[in-house]
Amino acid sequence: MAAKLIDGKALAQQVRDGLAAQAAKVLAKTGTKPGLATILVGDDPASHVYVKNKQKACELAGIYVDDHKLPSSTTQAELLALIDKKNADPKIHGILVQLPLPKHIDSKVILEAVSPDKDADGFHPYNFGRLVEGHPVFEACTPKGVIKMIESTGVTIEGKRAVVLGRSNIVGKPLALMLLQRNATVTICHSKTKDLAAVCREADLLLVAIGKAKFVTADMVREGAVVIDVGTNKTSDGKLCGDVDFEPVSQKAGWISPVPGGVGPMTIAMLLDNTVESARRMAGIA
């Protein structure tokens, strides 16, 4: 049986429509729009495209964009000074420092300099700690988007076996914690996991973020499972390709998300969601 498609693009559009209404409420109550500062250092073409897409999505949702493009020669001290300014600016409710940063800048120091109250990416250790502790404030955008995608299927998370492939700080680890928070039984797999295929076959929910093109094959998937593909690999002919071997796996899964058109658009929608939520908190809107 063919799996049903989890259409991340359509779901992201729904989320963004809802956010536009929320942003309008913030504007009506406070006289200012929710504001996102975007900071991009250097000239990586992919980063410029990503930031442009995020800015466009903001503008469509009625979020003010405060754009900062800095040369790759920017020093760590200069970047820290800009972040301090944005931390103190009442028009700004979220701060995005696009990654990767140039090698001479320590990303850990930079991400810790962003005020936890404006951490729309959810990357600050304070917000990571709040998630571990079970009282999240800002949740990282990609895993938050994955949760919304699972919820959109109507499949309940509670009591299910969730297997997360990958343990990065920006996807695998926070995603595992978000699933645990929702009472799934969670297994995290990584490069040293033994009998990986057998562990994956146990999964009612299989969440894949390992960064290897077409790594998950049909024999690793339980009949009817929800499969979400966080991978963004480039094929030799330059096409975007997920971590899941889509065609054969979609014959076996119950639900599957594509790449492109899956997690990527939801990541952007969640950045907007965090920004609007932050503005609502600061404005005292319930």
Ligand SMILES: Nc1nc(=O)c2c([nH]1)NC[C@@H]1CN(c3ccc(C(=O)N[C@@H](CCC(=O)O)C(=O)O)cc3)C=[N+]21
């Ligand atoms: N501070 C920070 N926060 C981030 O969230 C962040 C970052 N740095 N650095 C880079 C990664 C990457 N990322 C993507 C977001 C959306 C798509 C996306 O929408 N992709 C489209 C297709 C894009 C295409 O066709 O190339 C899709 O999957 O359908 C992809 C990648 C956010 N990142």
